Amino acid sequence: MHLPQPYLGMGTWGMGGTWERNPDNIDVSIEALRFGLSLGLKIIDVAELYGGGLSEEIVGRAIAGRREEAYLISKVWKTNLRYDDVLRAAHGSLKRLNTDYLDLYLVHWPSEEMPLSETMRAMEHLVDENLVRAIGVSNFSPQLMEEAQSYLKHTAIIAHEFEYNLLTREAEHEVIPYCRAHDIDLIAYRPFAKGALTQHTNVLLEELAKKYDKTPNQIALNWIISQDIVAIPKSSSEAHIKENADALGWELSPQDIERLRSA
Ligand SMILES: NC(=O)c1ccc[n+]([C@@H]2O[C@H](COP(=O)([O-])OP(=O)(O)OC[C@H]3O[C@@H](n4cnc5c(N)ncnc54)[C@H](OP(=O)(O)O)[C@@H]3O)[C@@H](O)[C@H]2O)c1
DSSP states (O other): OOOOSSSBOBBOTBTTBSSSOOGGGHHHHHHHHHHHHHTTOOEEEOOTTGGGGHHHHHHHHHTTTOGGGOEEEEEEOTTOOSHHHHHHHHHHHHHHHTOSOBSEEEEOSOOTTSOHHHHHHHHHHHHHTTSBSOEEEESOOHHHHHHHHHTOSSOOEEEEEEEOSSSOOGGGTTHHHHHHHTTOEEEEEOTTGGGHHHHSOOHHHHHHHHHHTSOHHHHHHHHHHTTTOEEOOBOOOHHHHHHHHTTSSOOOOHHHHHHHHHO
């Protein structure tokens, strides 16, 4: 099982607050997500952690009446990794998202204090109950992914979400090769390095933007997507979402991907 095309989704960190609920941007966030959906950006990435649950409520309102258009990813936080807590967390997410299934449920962050075997048994149970269509992990090392998979009886980890952008490249050493070798889909979070990439000019990005008749932001996103990695930028601005969506439908040449990689 693989994530759907297009390999550009929408992040939600900050929608409805960051670490705590903040209702200030509810309407603009719902509108932004609906706008992205109407452009065909199906993949929406959220987590029980975000905005103390309000981000999931916002996503639930954005997809109301159009559940099938969306591919919903949510995540269980690292304080909820015991068997019963995982199940409770998943039910909480489903309720806030106002849906009866998640397309992909991720273990948000590993925790040395929680037994991974319990976590993964609970994740598999959610699949068996049809509450979750697929499972994955986030911020795991290859060794931990291997261990997590070993606790699953008949379910495969289908995706790994990790930080990846032109400035943060650690995943290239082990994580990306491991996932490719094990047919695990790759999801890059912070594709704009939390906005750092959108705020500074970069000579090579400018040069390639001219060459492809695109913006530097589109080059930065396409660099990820062209490597068959899903990018999930967060944006609450329709102009930015439109700009990001235009990173689809064309590809940087392998030579230019490499130039950016080695720059
Ligand atoms: N699994 C994990 O542990 C984990 C960790 C971090 C993040 N994530 C997920 O990954 C998503 C993306 O990461 P992120 O939100 O931290 O950072 P990001 O997507 O790299 O950057 C978001 C910032 O970029 C701006 N932006 C987006 N498109 C733009 C454009 N075309 N032009 C100019 N600015 C633009 C946004 O502002 P505007 O809203 O004004 O456009 C926002 O300030 C998160 O929202 C979350 O869903 C997952």
